[in-house]
Amino acid sequence: MSPKRWKLIIEYDGTNYSGWQRQQDVPSIQQSIEDAITLFCQQDIPIFAAGRTDAGVHAGGQVAHFDLDYGDRPLSPYNLAKAINAHLRDQPISILGAEEVAPDFHARFNATSKMYCYQILNRPAPPTFQANQVWHVNMPLNADAMHEAAQVLIGHHDFTSFRDSQCQANSPLRTLDRLDVYREGDLIKIEAEARSFLHHQIRNFAGTLILVGQGKWDKDGIKHALHKKDRKAAGVTAPPSGLSLLRVDF
Amino acid sequence: MSPKRWKLIIEYDGTNYSGWQRQQDVPSIQQSIEDAITLFCQQDIPIFAAGRTDAGVHAGGQVAHFDLDYGDRPLSPYNLAKAINAHLRDQPISILGAEEVAPDFHARFNATSKMYCYQILNRPAPPTFQANQVWHVNMPLNADAMHEAAQVLIGHHDFTSFRDSQCQANSPLRTLDRLDVYREGDLIKIEAEARSFLHHQIRNFAGTLILVGQGKWDKDGIKHALHKKDRKAAGVTAPPSGLSLLRVDF
Missing domain, CATH: 3.30.70.580 (Pseudouridine synthase I, catalytic domain, N-terminal subdomain)
Structure with missing residues (x-):
């Protein structure tokens, strides 16, 4: 056999x-x-x-x-x-x-889409159960404003501003299919979908979108950061705890 | 002052x-x-x-x-x-x-209603994140049948069959206002609402309702267990991990 x-x-x-x-x-x-x-x-x-x-x-x-x-x-x-x-x-x-x-199936090369979720616990009180599954952000965030600004990132772009400086990918070009931000009680969820992502891309999205949630930036700020093609033009890298790979499609 | x-x-x-x-x-x-x-x-x-x-x-x-x-x-x-x-x-x-x-407010004596949720993770695979927040039940459970049977318990009853043998309450009589069972993906949630509960009452509900979920009992089985007024007539005491006190109303 x-x-x-x-x-x-x-x-x-x-x-x-x-x-x-x-x-x-x-x-x-x-x-x-x-x-x-x-x-x-x-x-x-x-x-x-x-x-x-x-x-x-x-x-x-x-x-x-x-x-x-x-x-x-x-x-x-x-x-x-x-x-x-x-x-x-x-x-x-x-x-x-x-x-x-099938004998030629490959989990990495045959994947047509991946869906990640980044979770922010947005309340003054520290997390208990969820401590390792969220990024705790104390300051109130406007999830609707974050969602609206996130739409600027959809499509085929040079994502250099949202890519880790150590990223090994040959190209900074990626096509982002979906980036939805919504609130569920004290949780803000950022769902991202694409064929593939750059290193730290979603954590850098999260760390930048909170600037919009706090009212420091609007969607033009996100557009500007994207167009600068400079990692320093975007926000911080959000901690790994909030990120989960939820689905892979083939 | x-x-x-x-x-x-x-x-x-x-x-x-x-x-x-x-x-x-x-x-x-x-x-x-x-x-x-x-x-x-x-x-x-x-x-x-x-x-x-x-x-x-x-x-x-x-x-x-x-x-x-x-x-x-x-x-x-x-x-x-x-x-x-x-x-x-x-x-x-x-x-x-x-x-x-107010200076006469009392968290226990002024509470008019408490809402608990009991969570069952119903899938073959063991829990990861949620290990301490659920009861893991491998066998498939029919949540709709559990909900239907649970309605038998609503109202004012002698809940001796669902009360821990060490329960210190003076009376086994309680009024159960709500007992809803529903599925959310692999989770089955049992939500219970009453002014007060007997010791282990919700965990004994959960341990009994899974007999219905597995098809071993129907709602007449629950009715029979209630009427027997005998702890041995009902199911096991479900583990504490699945239970959470979610809300207290005043």
Whole structure:
């Protein structure tokens, strides 16, 4: 039997991990899942994710693939997910689902769209439950003004102003499909959708849009920052805790 | 100046506390807040809560009152909440708001209604973020059937079957005003509203209603359990992690 390719949908709390990618001497989501797969099938198998989330960033719908030669023993998607979860029991990482896919499926290269959500807890009182899942912003923010200004960023642009200075991408050009900002009680949610993002792009959007929420900037400020093509023209990089990769489409 | 009476609205993650009530040698929410008040004003002041939540139970809207003699110095509600929060910084307890109330206001005796929510994470995959905020139930549950059966419990009844055998209340009679069950994605929420509840009443509702959700019982099963007036006639006590006191009305 040749190996089968499996797709996993993964949820994790990235707080205590150095990010998705396996690195020497620090905990990573990738290593935890690869170790769990090894414990289940006694093989060392690399897994490939749709997006490499940074340290402290979470996921509610990360996607990864890997190849498994399980001989001629039957293996259902339900049992595969259950077996991996059994070896992740002490960690905040959970396989939500598994699916057998075509041998040429690739979680990163076949992804047509990714949806992230950035959460701001906007109230004077510090967070309790949600401490690691939000950016706590004390000053009142106008979510409607943030949403209106965010629309300036939609479309195909040079996003140099919102890209980390260490970003490894060849080009600063990206097409942003959606950037919605709305309030749910004390939470402000920023939902971003695109085929791919630059390093820190959404966290830099969040750190810049709060200037609009506070009334310091209007949408022309955002337009100006975009056109400057200079990282220093935009706002701060919001902390990783607020960010979650919620969905990957293929 | 005579002391002023203050009302606090409080959010907390009860996971690592023995409950609201101050006890010897174990951490409690009450003690943490009283200690924070002492650090702020150098006085030992007792606080009184609307409801004494159990170990591991949370709150999004607990209410408590206390009397503070702050001399003739001005003290705004905003600054009082901020000052207490400053001394709770390392704990998952947060004062959401403060309000000066009449000297005869009592958080427990004046409460006309309390609203709790019990959360079940209903999916095969284990929880990550929400591990301490839900009851994880693997088997698929029919939330609509649970809601329909829950309506049998509305009204004035002898709730002996849903009351902890150690419950200290004089009477097992209570009037349940609302018990709504609904699904939000993988979460099933059970919202309960009444002037007061018996010990473990909502957790025993949850542990019984899942029998309906699994199809083992129908609403006549719930009716039968209620009429038996016997704790053994109802289901298990659901774990504290799923329960939160969300609102107190006066």
